[in-house]
Amino acid sequence: MKAISIQGIDFGCIKAGVVLLLLTSCSAFKPTQLIAEPPLLQKWELQPGDQVANYPVTGGLGDISIALNGKTVYAPSDGDAYIDKRGCVYFASAETPAYFFRLCGLKSPKLGRLQARDAIATAETLQFAALLKQSDDKWALVEPDKSLLERMLKH
Numbered sequence: 001m002k003a004i005s006i007q008g009i010d011f012g013c014i015k016a017g018v019v020l021l022l023l024t025s026c027s028a029f030k031p032t033q034l035i036a037e038p039p040l041l042q043k044w045e046l047q048p049g050d051q052v053a054n055y056p057v058t059g060g061l062g063d064i065s066i067a068l069n070g071k072t073v074y075a076p077s078d079g080d081a082y083i084d085k086r087g088c089v090y091f092a093s094a095e096t097p098a099y100f101f102r103l104c105g106l107k108s109p110k111l112g113r114l115q116a117r118d119a120i121a122t123a124e125t126l127q128f129a130a131l132l133k134q135s136d137d138k139w140a141l142v143e144p145d146k147s148l149l150e151r152m153l154k155h
Contacts, residue, residue: 035082035090038100038131038139048104048127049086058105059127062141064149066126073103073121075114076151083111088127089120100139101148102129117155128152 042062050057059065075081079093088104089111103109106121114120130144 033082035084037084037086038090038133039137040131041134041138041140047086048088048102049084058125059129063102063104063127063129064144066128066149066153068123068126068153070122070124071153072119072155073106073123073126074152074155075116075118075120076101076148077116079114081109081111081114081120083109091120098133100131100133101144101152102131103127104129119155 044061046052046057046060048058048060048063075091077093077095079091079095082090082092084090086104087106088102089106089109091101091103091114092099103120103123104127105123105125107123109121110119128144128149130142130148131139132142134140
C-alpha cells in the first residue's frame with residue numbers, strides 16, 4: 001500500500017491515516033481511553049497509585065491533600081478530564097494551556113469534555129497537584145493557585 005504523511009508522520013497504510021484522521025477530527029473523548037502519565041522533572045520512589053503494605057498511595061511530594069469528606073470536585077473552567085492507568089484524573093483547559101491538574105483519590109470520575117462548574121467526582125481526600133509544562137516537554141510540579149482550588153471545591 002502507498003504510505004501517506006499527516007503533519008510529518010508517515011504511515012504504512014491508508015487505514016492508519018483514516019483512523020488517525022477520525023480520532024483527531026472528532027471532539028468526542030472516549031471515557032475508557034487512558035492518558036499517558038506526563039513525564040515529570042521530579043521523580044520520587046513513591047507515586048500515586050503505588051502500593052505500600054497493600055495500601056494504595058494516593059499522593060506524594062508536590063501534592064496538596066484536602067479532606068473533602070465525600071464532597072464534590074468541580075471543573076474550574078471548560079476543559080477535558082482524562083484518567084491515567086493509576087486512576088488519577090488529569091484536567092486540561094485552554095484557559096491554562098501550559099498546565100495539567102492532577103486529581104487523585106476521586107470516586108467514579110466524569111471524563112471527557114466538561115464545562116466550568118460541572119461535577120468531576122467526589123472524594124474523601126483529594127490529592128491535588130499542579131503540573132507546568134517545561135521547554136523539554138517534561139512537567140514540573142508547582143504550587144497551585146489558591147483561587148483555582150477554591151473554584152474546584154465551591155459550586
